[in-house]
Amino acid sequence: MLLPDFDTCYLAVRSRDPRFDGWFFTAVRTTGIYCRPSCPAITPQRRNVTFHASAAAAQRAGYRACKRCRPDATPGSAQWDLRGDLAGRALRLIGDGLIDREGVPGLARRLGYSQRQVNRALLDAVGAGPIALARAQRAQTARTLLETTTLPVADVAFAAGFASVRQFNDTVRAVFASTPTGLRAAGRPDAAGDPDIGTITLRLPYRAPMDLSATLEFLGARAIPGVEQFTDGTFTRVISAPHGPALVTLSPGDGYLACRATLAEVRDLVTVSARVRRLLDLDADPVAVDDALGADPALAPLVSKRPGLRSPGAVDGFELAVRAIVGQQISVAGARTVLGRLAAEHGARAFGGRLQFPTAERLAALDPATLPMPRARGRTIVTIARACAEGTLGLDPGVDRGDERARLLALPGVGPWTADYLRLRALGDPDVLLAGDLGVRRSAQALGIELAGGRGDWAPWRSYVTHHLWAAH
Known part of the structure; x- marks a missing residue:
């Protein structure tokens, strides 16, 4: 079970350690209430507590959520x-x-x-x-x-x-x-009700430390014109949700991510908030990552410079696959231009002219020769689109990551870098070292960091090493 031993849990509760919020939940027999480990309202005796690996498990055992610490609203377990x-x-x-x-x-x-x-x-x-x-x-x-809401x-x-x-x-x-x-x-x-009942303002929690502005800047530097926008530290984009498009506006709050979501269907709230959390890697455990990587003298200066660095994910795996293929051997600015053209020509309109990224079904039906890129690259995009549209390629958080990488490598035009980049971002794997990436190699060489052998000693946090080396480039 994803649960530390009793003594570790009890010590965390006694010290009200917020690092364990979301990792487990404390239930108190005498009150019938369950709390976060950091809850200031409880000082339970050992004989009166039980620990649960999820809020659902505590509720299943008959406990009610604490009204003070709101345990059901913690970051998820990394x-x-x-x-x-x-x-x-x-x-x-x-x-x-x-x-x-x-x-x-x-x-x-x-x-x-x-x-x-x-x-x-x-x-x-x-x-x-x-x-x-x-x-x-x-x-x-x-x-x-x-x-x-109202x-x-x-x-x-x-x-x-x-x-x-x-x-x-x-x-x-x-x-x-x-x-x-x-x-x-x-x-x-x-949190007063918004006059637009389709618009909801959320406070999405995360574990400190986190430089949320840096994460938003990473996404903003790669923003697709028409689909995404980054202005004055605020990132806005359209997300394709199960029941229609959603528009999210993301900005730093005081210890949380402020997320304003306008939904075509309010029932998409769960999906949209989950995808935003994955996009910004809000459920990471930065203390565990920094402790592990900071123990390596070669990485310690990078970790000290950027504590809590995140590994941003994606709101849609197919979209990221297209971005990865388009971005091969061209600059970030050049890739943004091409992706903006794709969105303008093949994406649907929503929210006053904003664009949704084209669906796999839409791009699967195209002649690769009509795409604004070299013919071979266009064929690869159409091939991936068809695989996603037919369901033979998933690129979502529920797939087996190893199997999906193998499926990607079996497609013409997809090499190890692309497959691993998608494993890192689309599939949210925290343990991907992109040792073949030019930017990663250059930073590692400049800093005297050895990448040979895949550096298993950095597992299971090698994705964060990749981002540290990108940030240092």
């Missing part, structure tokens, strides 16, 4: 992204809202296992099955909608993924010891 096994893949898909869209049978199909095997793997890993995990996620979504309570219930208002009311009472109207009345003063 261990979920480290794991490439069945449980890790399932957790990433549930976080993306797949249960609400396709149910447990759909989750099992995507993973290639039976429902029983998926349920058993999740119970072993986090103490709760897929239904309980989805229920906990719906409860958190419902609270967000109640506190940050949607009627019944609309909140269905937007959060509940099958009925009665189920919604029962869950809110069980998880939060309150009614939906009570949660709305207790909402933060700065």
